Amino acid sequence: xxxxxxxxxxxxxxxxxxxxxxxxxxxxxxxxxxxxxxxxxxxxxxxxxxxxxxxxxxxxxxxxxxxxxxxxxxxxxxxxxxxxxxxxxxxxxxxxxxxxxxxxxxxxxxxx
Numbered sequence: 515x516x517x518x519x520x521x522x523x524x525x526x527x528x529x530x531x532x533x534x535x536x537x538x539x540x541x542x543x544x545x546x547x548x549x550x551x552x553x554x555x556x557x558x559x560x561x562x563x564x565x566x567x568x569x570x571x572x573x574x575x576x577x578x579x580x581x582x583x584x585x586x587x588x589x590x591x592x593x594x595x596x597x598x599x600x601x602x603x604x605x606x607x608x609x610x611x612x613x614x615x616x617x618x619x620x621x622x623x624x625x626x
Contacts, residue, residue: 540619542572545595547581547588554591558598565602565622575616588616596620 541564543557561571573595575588592609599620607619 536568538568538570540570540572542574545573545575545591547575547577547584547591549591554595555598558595561595561599561620562602565599565620568622570606570622571599571603571620573618573620577614577616582614585611585616592616592618 541561543561543564545554545557549557561573564571573592575591577585577588581588589609589611596603596605596618603620603622605618606621607617609616609618
């Protein structure tokens with residue numbers, strides 16, 4: 515067998531494998547501590563679309579001023595957001611307060 519033919523076959527296999535792989539992206543959705551039900555549902559629908567496409571979703575709340583004293587309210591907003599999306603996702607990383615931000619990661623369920 516010719517070495518150049520072998521190299522050619524290997525490169526074809528690698529290209530085929532690259533074409534078939536699914537690259538998972540992280541999409542971010544910004545929420546507010548004072549978000550109302552309608553706006554929360556709108557953001558959840560956007561995140562639902564991302565999750566159905568197979569992407570991970572990062573939900574973030576940026577606390578401003580006195581909101582930092584009430585970080586527990588932000589965590590409650592995150593939990594409501596996760597409950598709305600519980601049919602298409604699961605919590606990958608629970609809501610965590612890091613400085614001024616509260617972040618949570620959601621991953622899609624594999625119901626195929």
